[in-house]
Amino acid sequence: MVHDKISGLLDRMSLEDKIGQLNQICFKDAEQMRYEVRKGRVGSIVLAGTATAGNDEQKKMNFDLLNELQEIALKESPAGIPLIFGRDVIHGHHTVLPIPLALAASFNTELTKAAYRAIAKEAASDGVHWTFAPMLDVSRDPRWGRCIEGFGEDPYLTAKMGEAVIRGFQGENSRKADSIAACAKHYIGYAAVEGGRDYGKAEISEYTLRNNYLLPFKAAVNAEVATVMNSFNEVSGQPVAASRYILHDVLKDELGFDGFIISDWGAVAQLVNQRVAKDRKEAAMLCANAELDMDMADGCYIENLYKLVEEGTVLETTIDKMVYRVLYIKEKFGILDNPYICKCDIDYESSLKLSKECADESVVLLKNNDILPIDKSEKIAIVGNFTHEKRSLLGSWTLDGDVGMVKSIAEAFVDYAGSNNVVLSQSEYLTDEILFHLHKVDTVVIAIGESHRVTGENNCLSKIELPEAQVELIKQIKALGKKVVAVLCFGRPAALEEAEPYMDAVLYAWHSGTFTALSVKDIVYGLINPSGKLPMTMPRNTGQIPIYYNYPAMPRNGMSYYGTGSNYLDCMSTPMYPFGYGLSYTEFEYSDINCEKDDISVDELRRGEKFRISIMIKNIGKYSGKETVQCYISDLYASMTRPLRELKGFKKIFIESGKKEKVIFELGFEELGFYNANTEFNIEPGEFDVYIGKDCTAKSSVRITVV
Numbered sequence: 001m002v003h004d005k006i007s008g009l010l011d012r013m014s015l016e017d018k019i020g021q022l023n024q025i026c027f028k029d030a031e032q033m034r035y036e037v038r039k040g041r042v043g044s045i046v047l048a049g050t051a052t053a054g055n056d057e058q059k060k061m062n063f064d065l066l067n068e069l070q071e072i073a074l075k076e077s078p079a080g081i082p083l084i085f086g087r088d089v090i091h092g093h094h095t096v097l098p099i100p101l102a103l104a105a106s107f108n109t110e111l112t113k114a115a116y117r118a119i120a121k122e123a124a125s126d127g128v129h130w131t132f133a134p135m136l137d138v139s140r141d142p143r144w145g146r147c148i149e150g151f152g153e154d155p156y157l158t159a160k161m162g163e164a165v166i167r168g169f170q171g172e173n174s175r176k177a178d179s180i181a182a183c184a185k186h187y188i189g190y191a192a193v194e195g196g197r198d199y200g201k202a203e204i205s206e207y208t209l210r211n212n213y214l215l216p217f218k219a220a221v222n223a224e225v226a227t228v229m230n231s232f233n234e235v236s237g238q239p240v241a242a243s244r245y246i247l248h249d250v251l252k253d254e255l256g257f258d259g260f261i262i263s264d265w266g267a268v269a270q271l272v273n274q275r276v277a278k279d280r281k282e283a284a285m286l287c288a289n290a291e292l293d294m295d296m297a298d299g300c301y302i303e304n305l306y307k308l309v310e311e312g313t314v315l316e317t318t319i320d321k322m323v324y325r326v327l328y329i330k331e332k333f334g335i336l337d338n339p340y341i342c343k344c345d346i347d348y349e350s351s352l353k354l355s356k357e358c359a360d361e362s363v364v365l366l367k368n369n370d371i372l373p374i375d376k377s378e379k380i381a382i383v384g385n386f387t388h389e390k391r392s393l394l395g396s397w398t399l400d401g402d403v404g405m406v407k408s409i410a411e412a413f414v415d416y417a418g419s420n421n422v423v424l425s426q427s428e429y430l431t432d433e434i435l436f437h438l439h440k441v442d443t444v445v446i447a448i449g450e451s452h453r454v455t456g457e458n459n460c461l462s463k464i465e466l467p468e469a470q471v472e473l474i475k476q477i478k479a480l481g482k483k484v485v486a487v488l489c490f491g492r493p494a495a496l497e498e499a500e501p502y503m504d505a506v507l508y509a510w511h512s513g514t515f516t517a518l519s520v521k522d523i524v525y526g527l528i529n530p531s532g533k534l535p536m537t538m539p540r541n542t543g544q545i546p547i548y549y550n551y552p553a554m555p556r557n558g559m560s561y562y563g564t565g566s567n568y569l570d571c572m573s574t575p576m577y578p579f580g581y582g583l584s585y586t587e588f589e590y591s592d593i594n595c596e597k598d599d600i601s602v603d604e605l606r607r608g609e610k611f612r613i614s615i616m617i618k619n620i621g622k623y624s625g626k627e628t629v630q631c632y633i634s635d636l637y638a639s640m641t642r643p644l645r646e647l648k649g650f651k652k653i654f655i656e657s658g659k660k661e662k663v664i665f666e667l668g669f670e671e672l673g674f675y676n677a678n679t680e681f682n683i684e685p686g687e688f689d690v691y692i693g694k695d696c697t698a699k700s701s702v703r704i705t706v707v
């Protein structure tokens, strides 16, 4: 039926009408947009005015204009097909959630799904049909500003978080007014840019491309993601935007993606900058023949496709296939039948509550020399550049968030403990005034961080160490004999080698959205037991980058670079804090790891049989709390080099103090297989050690054999 409806529409459309559907314009002068829509030259509008919308000051969005433009599309354009409006709803709309990298630290997919469901309703009520999220770029380089937009360094965690976000945005029923289409981006390998320099070259082998970068996109396709956005980078000398192999053969044919591909902003025209197209016309030809379905913002398709079809260098049948996909998604999300803005039933209270829970679970306690939590009645001081900060706590890509709703760390602490118990200063230097105040306290909260302006698109850093002034401040306060609680509000992992020894407690608060400060306050005062775990390795210094846990076994220095061996002479080989690491106020004890069956054959695994591995976790501390139980595999020998450890399961559970719980992981074909030298996803006979524990250095293990 859907097929007949779309084919019927296609049959009635002229070539110009069809090409119009493949053109996405940006939000510009209203009269200009009315004109282009009326002419049938527009299939979609990106609700952003500039190419780096996450960083630029955007004009307040005029959502009211959307219905008017929609009416023009329906009643005055030749084909009468409604527009699909897209906006970067990345980690919140009016309510702001933690940046995705922080949210990944929650390892809580159910909470993530619920929070994104709430955000979808807010965005849909403003007329947004489609968002350009989640970002599924597996990122091993904290210098890359965009690492904040993804879920860190691990393909499995990225896949699971991405799936949760997609299901949250798209809802159970995509035709409902409060479901919005998601977009898995940036396909593929964008985070692998050399040196973490945005838009740069990425050098990725087919083996790494498939085993590291493809997995989250495969999961997104299985979760029925509506759209995919290409990445700017090249792979093996070919820009992804023009790679038929990557866009058509792998994504559409092999993975079975049935939605449409949108170019990233200007990616078609940029083929000229990349010098693989002589001009915009050739760029349009290359991308259309790669079946990149919709062109974002640069106008190359609308200018050139008609001529290219006339000349025979692009076939009309190719255009038909591309338009079919666009119409299919418009139909699937109910836009063809209900094109106008429909106010959804939004429960702002519950959106806010979910945002707070997300922040609570995103904050990671990295160190605690028995000083946290502190008592409400203790007199403390707060110093540092983030004492009064608000805007940066929301993070980059906050297009519609309201900074008026954000409390600073100072406000959150004073509201709770009273101004008598909290002495404030925001200087980065130890002024006489601070010295005078510090004299009266034993514990100092040093709230420091980086601005959202040095994170996000095209905002990369060559050094990720704390600035000298911050390190000095920490050292000087420690030298006064104070207990130092560092609250670190960064978008990316910071290198703490120099400063960490002077900190008694470290709370990594990220840019965790509207409620960052309240969550920090709740954790510092023990109203909440922290449960965040690092989604990205924290290096000791910038020189260690890239450093990630799922590194392959090496020919010499066996376990290095992230294990027990050594590589650099002037630095330890271990990271500052490993992937998956995070403390709690309680202690979880792991015991009795066990596998039901020691060996299973390849054939049985193919048919769906799984290894079932269980472990007992007991809360032996005095606080109840949540723990993320993590399951890693280590393939002992294979036809290709394999990572020393790979995350293949995690479960976040709540255990009351003194209680215990059994957790079971299932490992089957998907978890134990990998793409081999022939690009086939396969499973090989052999032994695996399965490790279960608190982070990627987990010690409890059991051996399983694939026969």
Ligand code: BGC
Pocket (backbone or CB within 6 Å): 046, 048, 051, 052, 053, 054, 088, 132, 185, 264, 265, 457
């Ligand atoms: C970014 C995308 C974003 C698009 C639209 C581009 O510059 O790379 O991630 O979705 O702009 O704002």
